[in-house]
Amino acid sequence: MDAVAGLLDGPRARGAFLLRSMLTPPWSMLIRDEAPLTVVAVVRGDAWLVPGHGTAVSLVAGDVAIVRGPDPYTVADDPATPPQVVIHPGQRCTTPDGRELFEMTRWGVRTWGNAPDGRTVLLTGTYPIRGAVGRRLLDALPPLAVVPHASWDSPLVPLLAAEIVKDDLGQEAVLDRLLDLLLIAALREWFARPGAAAPAWYRAHADPVVGRALRMLHHDPARPWTVASLAAEAGLSRAALARRFTGLVGEPPMSYLTGWRLALAADLLREPGATVGAVARRVGYGSSFALSAAFKRRYGLSPRQHVDGPARAG
Known part of the structure; x- marks a missing residue:
């Protein structure tokens, strides 16, 4: 994706x-x-x-x-x-x-x-x-x-x-x-137009290293990523990837991954029959409790409150 x-x-x-x-x-x-x-x-x-x-x-x-x-x-x-x-x-x-x-x-x-x-x-x-x-x-x-x-x-x-x-x-x-x-x-x-002011994370997809790292995070958010494993896949040292990623995207790799996982979770939770536990596994959290805690820190409400309320998380 x-x-x-x-x-x-x-x-x-x-x-x-x-x-x-x-x-x-x-x-x-x-x-x-x-x-x-x-x-x-x-x-x-x-x-x-x-x-x-x-x-x-x-x-x-x-x-x-x-x-x-x-x-x-x-x-x-x-x-x-x-x-x-x-x-x-x-x-x-x-x-x-x-x-x-x-x-x-x-x-x-x-x-x-x-x-x-x-x-x-x-x-x-x-x-x-x-x-x-x-x-x-x-x-x-x-x-x-x-x-x-x-x-x-x-x-x-x-x-x-x-x-x-x-x-x-x-x-x-x-x-x-x-x-x-x-x-x-x-x-x-x-x-793609000059002066369109595309967000940093969008422009970073054009970078051969950071773009590859972003695509891996997007395609496989459930993988237990670390900066070291991401750097190895991207073909760069841990410190070099962290520095390059943060400079282009505007936040460290693991911070970006957390935001991406929780945004995915917010959407998946609204699918018919979805459970917190199943969604947690799909986005890389070890348990429903871990996802619920992270979700509430990010959005200020529990997954259940999110599902029952308007689509406002993001």
């Missing part, structure tokens, strides 16, 4: 909210759904995305925007157009004055808008759950990241546009995976 794939190992799309919007000016939607992560792709025409704090961004066909929640934002034909629709948690829709919109104008499968031949066509994919594994990456993202069409040549936007209107058997799973692919590809492209 690499740094970007780690984002999707927790909030992997499972029945994600996906919608095609067909719009002709004037139009404006205020999004208050509090979703942790949303992908907006422009298939045709243009749009403006206005974050709650920050500068409005113009989007054209082929552009992909990644919006980190839970703050509200607006998508409109023009920043000056007042909102006509407000989207609340659970995709409940109202007018700006609070009147329920039980039936939006629909133009086919997963499609709505104000015109069947709208000048602008948008695809929106929303991840409703924030998993703990992706917390480091989510926290590294700005409120709004835009990948312009001119910087990449990806078939994923037109492919998702073609699939989103189908209603075949298993289509929900197909769309979930396509959304995952689009998000991973867009994040990878965005982090």
Whole structure:
């Protein structure tokens, strides 16, 4: 599991909210759904995305925007157009004055808008759950990241546009995976851009030694790693690895491993039928007691409280 794939190992799309919007000016939607992560792709025409704090961004066909929640934002034909629709948690829709919109104008499968031949066509994919594994990456993202069409040549936007209107058997799973692919590809492209301010642990994957060490920790967290064993696998002395790892990642190898194990545990604990003991073994803790103690030190709550409460650990 690499740094970007780690984002999707927790909030992997499972029945994600996906919608095609067909719009002709004037139009404006205020999004208050509090979703942790949303992908907006422009298939045709243009749009403006206005974050709650920050500068409005113009989007054209082929552009992909990644919006980190839970703050509200607006998508409109023009920043000056007042909102006509407000989207609340659970995709409940109202007018700006609070009147329920039980039936939006629909133009086919997963499609709505104000015109069947709208000048602008948008695809929106929303991840409703924030998993703990992706917390480091989510926290590294700005409120709004835009990948312009001119910087990449990806078939994923037109492919998702073609699939989103189908209603075949298993289509929900197909769309979930396509959304995952689009998000991973867009994040990878965005982090590669100059000035993207990728987190240190992400950039460290490019280092031939530290990158190898990170991949080993990610792929086999249950192994009883020590700095010495990790250094031996990486082909460096213990002191040299510790120094190089800490300098590039920003924390020592074993500290990083602890955070990774507990983030994995936080996510695994939410799987159906999971037990603390089973999860402890999968992430490298010798007993349920050891995992519970470490979990509470890290997150301030027990594994059981984490499972019963909202997805906040990370």
